[in-house]
Amino acid sequence: KKHKFWETQPVGQFKDVGDTSLPEGPIEPATPLSEVKQEPYNLPSPYEWTTCDMDSEETCTEVYNLLKNNYVEDDENMFRFNYSKEFLRWALRPPGYYKSWHLGVRAKASKKLVAFITGVPARIRVRDEVVKMAEINFLCVHKKLRSKRLAPVMIKEVTRRVHLENIWQAAYTAGVVLPTPITTCQYWHRSLNPKKLIDVGFSRLGARMTMSRTIKLYKLPDSPATPGFRKMELRDVPAVTRLLRNYLSQFAVAPDFDENDVEHWLLPTQDVIDSYLVESPETHDITDFCSFYTLPSSILGNQNYPILKAAYSYYNVSTKTPLLQLMNDALIVAKQKDFDVFNALDVMHNESFLKELKFGPGDGQLHYYLFNYRIRSALRPSELGLVLL
Numbered sequence: 001k002k003h004k005f006w007e008t009q010p011v012g013q014f015k016d017v018g019d020t021s022l023p024e025g026p027i028e029p030a031t032p033l034s035e036v037k038q039e040p041y042n043l044p045s046p047y048e049w050t051t052c053d054m055d056s057e058e059t060c061t062e063v064y065n066l067l068k069n070n071y072v073e074d075d076e077n078m079f080r081f082n083y084s085k086e087f088l089r090w091a092l093r094p095p096g097y098y099k100s101w102h103l104g105v106r107a108k109a110s111k112k113l114v115a116f117i118t119g120v121p122a123r124i125r126v127r128d129e130v131v132k133m134a135e136i137n138f139l140c141v142h143k144k145l146r147s148k149r150l151a152p153v154m155i156k157e158v159t160r161r162v163h164l165e166n167i168w169q170a171a172y173t174a175g176v177v178l179p180t181p182i183t184t185c186q187y188w189h190r191s192l193n194p195k196k197l198i199d200v201g202f203s204r205l206g207a208r209m210t211m212s213r214t215i216k217l218y219k220l221p222d223s224p225a226t227p228g229f230r231k232m233e234l235r236d237v238p239a240v241t242r243l244l245r246n247y248l249s250q251f252a253v254a255p256d257f258d259e260n261d262v263e264h265w266l267l268p269t270q271d272v273i274d275s276y277l278v279e280s281p282e283t284h285d286i287t288d289f290c291s292f293y294t295l296p297s298s299i300l301g302n303q304n305y306p307i308l309k310a311a312y313s314y315y316n317v318s319t320k321t322p323l324l325q326l327m328n329d330a331l332i333v334a335k336q337k338d339f340d341v342f343n344a345l346d347v348m349h350n351e352s353f354l355k356e357l358k359f360g361p362g363d364g365q366l367h368y369y370l371f372n373y374r375i376r377s378a379l380r381p382s383e384l385g386l387v388l389l
């Protein structure tokens with residue numbers, strides 16, 4: 001029986017799709033904290049809950065290794081995400097985070113970390129409502145413990161811990177279809193190092209294409225074209241916050257970032273997040289912004305290369321520089337930083353540059369979900385202003 005678990009949860013059910021009599025908003029009401037289950041859910045007897053302290057070098061290394069060996073792979077099992085420890089600390093400790101939402105499962109006998117799931121707090125606007133949510137991510141069960149039905153009880157336990165902080169909604173993504181996506185995005189890839197991408201099987205040589213012709217096709221200038229294009233600095237946080245809040249206000253679902261959030265999520269951190277902006281040489285106004293995060297993948301079974309260095313488009317705002325030119329400058333700096341590929345979803349206005357900047361469509365889709373919040377009808381990806389890590 002498909003979705004046995006999800007049919008028990010307050011999420012849009014397939015049977016309700018199209019029923020416009022159902023109101024937009026929470027599916028189940030918040031409950032008084034006294035009514036939230038006080039004790040953790042039961043795990044199968046060989047396992048125990050653990051809270052993962054990401055400040056601890058040892059625990060962060062355990063989380064890193066669990067994900068490195070057991071987290072999401074592409075459809076052909078050629079690549080596996082390889083989030084760095086620095087990235088995980090950044091992703092899991094935003095303003096107002098709760099350690100109790102960094103939930104692990106250990107084998108009682110060996111004390112080995114065998115599963116993980118996380119939440120971080122976020123204010124997400126859905127149309128005109130700003131809703132406090134948990135962004136759920138990094139659900140990972142060790143390969144040897146799959147189909148022991150650990151995921152449902154991990155989801156229930158992290159939900160219980162989110163409820164204890166009086167938060168009743170969540171946002172998450174998955175590569176699989178669950179009840180019920182609020183939108184479904186295509187992912188796109190722009191080759192920066194085509195020779196390596198073909199060597200490792202990420203890309204294939206085009207028909208009637210030689211390798212040297214392919215290298216020439218993807219060649220980029222050595223430096224950005226836009227005057228005033230520079231790295232973001234701490235002093236830019238107020239202006240970038242204004243620029244981003246205004247830009248994101250046009251989308252149906254988007255984060256409600258304040259200056260604290262912008263300082264955490266968008267200030268450059270080496271090998272984690274890169275952010276650039278355009279400061280007008282005449283007026284010194286900040287008119288445009290682009291950012292991408294660093295998410296390498298392990299290359300499974302290639303002798304020459306162990307790692308694929310990938311940049312993922314994050315938040316981009318263009319008010320003066322054409323988005324096409326701004327993103328081409330992002331590609332140029334990503335190539336300068338030795339990334340092999342630049343990935344993007346067809347969310348926000350990304351569709352306007354993907355083909356022209358020589359992105360090719362990926363072979364999969366990323367589905368976005370809200371927990372305990374119904375929306376009237378599914379969104380187009382271009383109506384979505386939320387990028388999860």
Ligand SMILES: COc1cccc(CC(=N)NC(=O)c2cccnc2OC2CCNCC2)c1
Binds near residue numbers: 072
């Ligand atoms: C190239 O190495 C991969 C290793 C594992 C999976 C995939 C395919 C894939 N599933 N890609 C995405 O989900 C994806 C493609 C483009 C942009 N963002 C993405 O996912 C982000 C956001 C969701 N959490 C994972 C990272 C590729």
